Amino acid sequence: MWDITVSNIAGIQAADATLADGLNVVQASNFMGKSSFMSALQTVMGTTGLYGDSHPLTEGATEGQVTLETADDDYEVRLRRTESGAIAREGTPVLSDETDRTCARLFAFLGENNPIRARVRNGEDITSLLQAPLDIENIDEQIATLRQQRAATERQLEEAEQAASNIPSVTEAITTLESELEELRERRDDLAERAAAESSADTAASDDIADHRSQLQATERTISRLDKQIERTETQLQSKRDELAALDIPDEPSVTADIEEKEAKIETLDLRIDLLEGLHRANQRVLEEDEVELVSSVERGLVADEIGCWVCGASTASDDIEAKLASMADQLDSLREERTALQDEIATIEARKEEIERKRRRETELEDTIGGLRADLDELRSDHQQALDRKERLTDELDALREAAAEAETEVNEELTDVKAEIRTREDELAEQRSRLDALEDQRDAADDLAERKEELDTEIRELRDRKTEKQWELKDQFDTAMTDAIERFAPGFDGARLNVKTDQRNEIEAFELVIARDGRETEIGNLSEGEQELVGILVALAGHRTFDVGERVPVVLLDGISQLSAENLRLLTEYLADTSPILVTTAYPEAGEFGGHRISPDSWRTISDGEPSTA
Structure with missing residues (x-):
């Protein structure tokens, strides 16, 4: 059981109610607070303020609040009007996670202002709404980051494999140096014995010369190594500079302006299409239902009926009206084609913007790399x-x-000096080779870990990509299944509906298209009755509810703004949604009859309609 107390929310000034498990029906006439109670529930859940919605503080009130007591916890949300006139939300709502709130707003709170219902009703694209939970996860960004990590791991793995292939040659070089050192030391000892017999005075000078020669040889090797490193770095630097210079990044503001211009045209076309569709549908239905006499006078003739125009009153023939409607239908097709062309152009421009952003990221990467190479x-x-x-x-x-x-040096001492210098050189070379061998072995030993890490990254990328794709296909399957059930349960005046998927070059889903079928052919959503339109919108939202396991995130489903459905269909819908959530709350008019479940009466509530009219 949930106990809820409401103060200054939408059209409710003061109210309290209890929600039971299962079906709850807020049943009352207009202006008694049914929809306002739904707004209060959304407020305490924490979903107001999303998708263009505002926090429903009562007009003229400075503060409002909703408290909710459940068996497990208590929640309170306060709305406050700031000095600027904006409405701020404070307190502890039931839902705090962004994904949970988004799922609730889109897939569980199915009021008339539900974004999915609104877009379906208006024939607008629903792709972004259906994929909103996936977008919050930033799956594409996660995949891009993992791909960068995988590329770095692959480079390290290549280096490790190259290191493994270099170990035999380094090991052989060490063996050779150890053998040469052993021979040089034996020769040094022999020469030292001979030199000792001649003179011990030259030993110190010989050591100094040998030490300097060894240092000089080591320095010359260092210079050679640095020459190669400088040459490689200069080549890399020039390559990056050339790539940076070749980057052609168009000016984005003009692209943005172009999109805004096209979107403005699309809005104008949407308005014109909506007006023409309504006009065409209404007039066409008058003719199809043979109800012209409801709106005008008719004089039956042998060749054609003479009809009084129900707009201007002038007399015209039925054939002329049908011809005008046909012309209007052609104009509608032309406007829709123009709108589709503009939408395709916007998609192309968006792709161009994405390419610009990619090039800018690459530009930043190159500039950072160039800076590092210069350093x-x-x-x-x-x-x-x-x-x-x-x-x-x-x-x-x-x-x-x-x-x-020079003067004191004997032939033996000169040879001894050479040998000592050679020994020190070989010792330095041996130390370098051993150090190199240690580094190569460390790289080789890391190969298994790197290969395992690469496999992990491959798996993570695949799982993320598969998760997105699986959820997208599941959305389609869930909607198709729900629609099949609805056709059997509600028997609407259309054959059915499905979600078509549009894929890109990588066969990944990039858009959903809602397709309606009636009388064996495709038709527009606007050609359905208002009740049928709302039913389709609810089923689309229900597909998202099932796909994203919203029942595990949100403990309640709200159903409101469905006066277009008959009482019988409303009961069928509540039965259909019974297993969707632990608590189901719906609104209904008194004339809809009994529903079963727990009835919530607003008789004791105080609403603004008690003093002045309200739409609550």
């Missing part, structure tokens, strides 16, 4: 200059050492 290049050039300076210094110092030791 790397500056650092490499600085290191290169330092190495050149060090080489020059070591060369001068080595020349000085050699000149000082």
Whole structure:
């Protein structure tokens, strides 16, 4: 059981009611607060203010509130009119998650102002509404981020695989260096013994010269390595600069203005089409039902009937009226084709805008990469200059050492010096190769983890893509199933309806199209009766309710603004929705008769109609 108290919400000044599990019927005549009570329920649930809706604070009131007591918790939402005239919402609603609120507004709260019902009624595109929960999840952005991570992981995996292929050659180089060092050390020991017999005075000078020669050789290797790195970095930098220069990014403001102009034209066309459709449908029905005498006088003739025009009163032939209606139908087709062409142009422009945004993101990426490469290049050039300076210094110092030791140096000492220098060079090379081997082995050992991470990313991308696609196809299947059930249950005056899907080049669904069939051929939603239009809208919303498991998110379904349905069909609809949610609340007029379930009477409520008329 739910206990709800309402103050200054829509047309209700003060009211309280109890909601029971199952069906609840707010049954009363006009101006007694039925729809306002539904607005109060939406307020405490937290869904007002979405999709162009406003918070329903009573006109003239500065504050209003709704409190809800359930078996598990208490909730309170307050509406307050600010100094600027805007209405602010405060408190703790039942639904706090954005996806839950969106699902409730679109798929559970099925009042006359339900966005899906409104778009179906007006023959507008419903794709964005049906996919709203998926858009909130930002599935496409998640996939793009995961693809970037996968690309980086693939590069690391390639490097790891390359490292594994380089290990044998590095291992062989280490073995060779160890063997050469062993021979050089044996030779050094032998020469040292011979040199000791000649003189021990030259040992220190020999060590200095050997040390300088080793440092000089290491510096020359560093310079060579830096030369290659600088060349590679300059090549990368130029490549990125060329790519950046080649990016052609059109000016977006003109594109936006173009879209706004076309959308304005579409709005004008929508108005004209709506007017013509209404006029054509009304006049066509008068002729089809042979009820001309309801609106005008008729003189039956042998060739053609003479009819008094029910607009201007002039006499005209029935054939002329039919010809005019045919001309009007042709004009409608022309306007619809023009609207479709404009919508296609807007889609093309939107694709262009998306391409512009992609190029701008790439431009930013390139600028960041260029900045990083320039910083790397500056650092490499600085290191290169330092190495050149060090080489020059070591060369001068080595020349000085050699000149000082030249006179005293014997042939043995000279050879010993060479061997010592060679040993130090080989030791440095061995240390570099061992360090390189350690790095390569670390990269190789990471390959399994990288491959596993790549598989994880592949799975995440596939699951996200499949989730979106599965939900999109489920929407179609759920609507088709609901429509089949409705045709059997309600027996409307049309054959049925279905959701057609439009796919892109990757065979991914990009749009839904509502198709209505009557008398074996497609027809417009506007050609259905008002009750049939509302039934189709409710079934579209119900498909979303089932697809996104809204019953697990939102504990109540609200049904309002369906006076177009007969009392019998309203009862059938409440029975059809009985298993959709733990609590179902609907409005009804007294003449609709008994519904069963829990009846909510507004007799004790105080509404603004008690003092002045209201639409509540």
